[in-house]
Amino acid sequence: MFIRDLLQTKPVTFSCELFPPKAGTDLARADEVVEQTARLKPDFISVTYGASGNTSHNTLRMARRIEENGCTALAHLTCVSASRSDVAVRLDAMQQSGVQNVLALRGDLPEGETKPADACFQHANELVEAIRAHGEFCIGGACYPEGHVESASQEEDIANLKRKVEAGCDFLTTQMFFDNNVLYRFLYKLYAKGITVPVLAGIMPVTNKKQMTRIIRLSGTSLPPRFQNILDRFGDDSAAMEQAGIAYATEQIIDLVANGVRGVHLYTMNRPDIAGRIASNLSHILGKDA
Numbered sequence: 163m164f165i166r167d168l169l170q171t172k173p174v175t176f177s178c179e180l181f182p183p184k185a186g187t188d189l190a191r192a193d194e195v196v197e198q199t200a201r202l203k204p205d206f207i208s209v210t211y212g213a214s215g216n217t218s219h220n221t222l223r224m225a226r227r228i229e230e231n232g233c234t235a236l237a238h239l240t241c242v243s244a245s246r247s248d249v250a251v252r253l254d255a256m257q258q259s260g261v262q263n264v265l266a267l268r269g270d271l272p273e274g275e276t277k278p279a280d281a282c283f284q285h286a287n288e289l290v291e292a293i294r295a296h297g298e299f300c301i302g303g304a305c306y307p308e309g310h311v312e313s314a315s316q317e318e319d320i321a322n323l324k325r326k327v328e329a330g331c332d333f334l335t336t337q338m339f340f341d342n343n344v345l346y347r348f349l350y351k352l353y354a355k356g357i358t359v360p361v362l363a364g365i366m367p368v369t370n371k372k373q374m375t376r377i378i379r380l381s382g383t384s385l386p387p388r389f390q391n392i393l394d395r396f397g398d399d400s401a402a403m404e405q406a407g408i409a410y411a412t413e414q415i416i417d418l419v420a421n422g423v424r425g426v427h428l429y430t431m432n433r434p435d436i437a438g439r440i441a442s443n444l445s446h447i448l449g450k451d452a
């Protein structure tokens with residue numbers, strides 16, 4: 163099923179993100195994570211993609227498993243290290259596996275790696291064009307409510323985002339954010355610039371302080387004082403942090419839906435138990451029988 167059709171018909175969508183195992187490792191555990199996540203009946207499940215492409219077959223394998231479990235899959239694809247023929251091979255493989263939805267990303271070169279000589283994409287808008295030219299896919303793109311770390315200003319980032327949408331994105335998914343007002347301000351700016359495709363709000367339930375500190379540093383996401391207080395108070399007590407993180411994400415989603423946001427994408431970090439507790443807290447709000 164094309165995600166763009168789901169987004170048109172459902173009042174609110176709830177989706178989950180998973181990451182694939184490193185090449186050859188722990189495929190059985192990955193299958194379990196897919197099965198447990200699919201049991202939550204999200205509208206779709208996405209699978210991330212290693213920027214250098216060396217776990218790409220596991221992304222596709224996991225996407226196939228998602229479809230086999232009766233759920234719509236969204237396979238991420240990055241282009242920073244890819245040639246045109248690499249991209250064509252991956253899109254062909256997706257089509258052969260029945261995966262119809264792709265999140266088109268530039269990605270970041272892993273530290274210490276240099277761009278291969280035949281890598282030919284500079285930005286995600288070029289990948290979106292290549293996917294459109296390749297065949298019938300529903301295409302998503304990434305967006306950044308606080309601006310992408312490389313952009314000189316949010317205005318510049320939104321102008322680039324517009325190019326990406328005009329290249330053929332059907333929808334956008336945001337980077338995580340912890341202050342909903344940041345998202346609301348961003349959505350107004352997109353609307354003012356004529357970006358009207360659906361925007362799914364990326365929500366990260368923070369259940370582990372150490373992991374979070376690194377992610378926040380890399381992504382440049384700001385922490386509102388209310389959230390910082392939670393991290394300071396409960397960050398060293400894993401059980402308490404987990405409860406607080408689930409409660410915070412739950413509250414964020416309630417506020418988003420109450421304010422008219424029509425898609426929530428949960429960064430599950432491969433924790434279907436945590437995604438399940440959030441879905442269960444929101445069963446009536448998201449229209450799911452958890």
Ligand code: FAD
Pocket residue numbers: 209210211212213238239240266267268269270284285286287303304305310311312313318319320322323325326335336337338364
């Ligand atoms: P782009 O859209 O190319 O933007 C990158 C920067 O370039 C921005 O500053 C933008 O303003 C600028 N820019 C864009 N187009 C142009 C242009 N035409 N000319 C000049 N400047 C331009 N990474 C992974 O490795 N694997 C994943 O699976 C993955 N999934 C993600 C999912 C989501 C929802 C998000 C938000 C991010 C994800 N990332 C993933 C991280 C992402 O790859 C990085 O944030 C990366 O730095 C930017 O990717 P992009 O597709 O947004 O790039």
